[in-house]
Amino acid sequence: MRVYRDLTEITVPVPSTQHSAPKLQRAVTIGVFDGVHIGHRVLIGRLISEARQQGLTATVITFANHPQSVLNPPSPPLLTTVEERLELLSELGVDETVVLPFTLELSRLTAEQFCREILVGKLACKLLVVGDDFALGYRREGTVARLKELGAQLGFEVIVVSPVTSEGMRVSSSEIRQLLLQGEVERACELLGRSYRIVGNVVKGVGRGRKLGFPTINLKVEPEKLLPRFGVYAGKVSVAQSDKTNFTLRTLRPAQHSFDAAAYIGQRPTFGETEPVVEAYLLDFNGFVPEGTKVALELVAFIRPDQKFDSAAALVDQMSRDVQAVREKLKARA
Incomplete structure (x- = not known):
């Protein structure tokens, strides 16, 4: 084109x-x-x-x-x-x-x-x-x-x-935005005709996830991009094979560089932060994704809203349950 x-x-x-x-x-x-x-x-x-x-x-x-x-x-x-x-x-x-x-x-x-x-x-x-x-x-x-x-x-x-129209309503971008802000990802994806996708480059985080036993990749996202309701999501992460990779529908089909993921979008209130972040824990992945790598995160389903925990231990306990919920959700959709 x-x-x-x-x-x-x-x-x-x-x-x-x-x-x-x-x-x-x-x-x-x-x-x-x-x-x-x-x-x-x-x-x-x-x-x-x-x-x-x-x-x-x-x-x-x-x-x-x-x-x-x-x-x-x-x-x-x-x-x-x-x-x-x-x-x-x-x-x-x-x-x-x-x-x-x-x-x-x-x-x-x-x-x-x-x-x-x-x-x-x-x-x-x-x-x-x-x-x-x-x-x-x-x-x-x-x-x-x-x-x-x-x-x-x-x-x-x-x-x-x-x-x-869908369910008696005209399909529109504004309606899809509202669905995403409410965490209704699956319905939003029906109207999009594909998964909602957040593309960004991997940036260095503070390393907190690794210390907690859940190493994540952190994405730098364009400021104008809509971030859905803060919380935990089941998703898929595709890692670019080169700097020129375009994340079209074709390149996002199951491939060697696509991974199941538990994604978090929010402000990390447990640690007193306010700046929104987008990060993903790649399931059953022991490798390393270098800084600057282009990554696409596809949101499949909303798991739970963002929340503040009393301690890091309580957060880790919840993260374990989140990962299990993500596995079950993705398995059900496989």
Whole structure:
């Protein structure tokens, strides 16, 4: 998948005469696509299908920052960082992704300006695929109905994809965030269509886990990444085989470098700390994971909430029970 991070990088075929229009060659969809959940996948699947049938390039426009960071800050924590999003879009078969910074200037473009200058002028768009509640342009005046009018004027078709629902509710990134913050990981994963994944580099910890008999790897996580409800989780850890490993769906399937894990996400209240940490105890693993190694933690199930213990001994006793609970949970799902 080709990635553009600036509109100036994109080339449009030059018209054959001064008065002819550019060749329209792209099928486009637009959105944050945070999480690339099952609803997003249906829409993007339609984009790719239509593009293949019509001989177009399947192109996604997404944003380097959440629009809410400009329009109504603060922005919500992200289910997927930009790089994770790009990996998932590539896995789905998207041909190109344009990553735009969402700025005040961009938000003030009218729907007509956006369609004329960017969709047609920069991207040579022939087909726009959107959800039924999609809108763009200043104050969201570019509704589906308005976009169809503009498409008729500017030479592109608009296809509207119906929403995906689950248990009577529309699947959305905001709903998945809420589920994760409540510790409902298994339900969140159903809506994502995969396990919730936290990717980071291994950093040096204080060594407390090793002293307690449960050596852990500590992950440095991007600050914008959503951390779910604090507590203990059953999970899987995949260790990168090289610096260039991308943790796509393909590379996370069972492999030599994948391990069952008891994961902890929280503030370690027993030791009076307040900074959230993400760490994992790899089950039946006696090796060493060097600092700087890229690691992906997949959360499978919530075991228990974070809590403060009266002593380190009480914590160790609970950790032993946690590990057993993790083993049972993962065995049941095997």
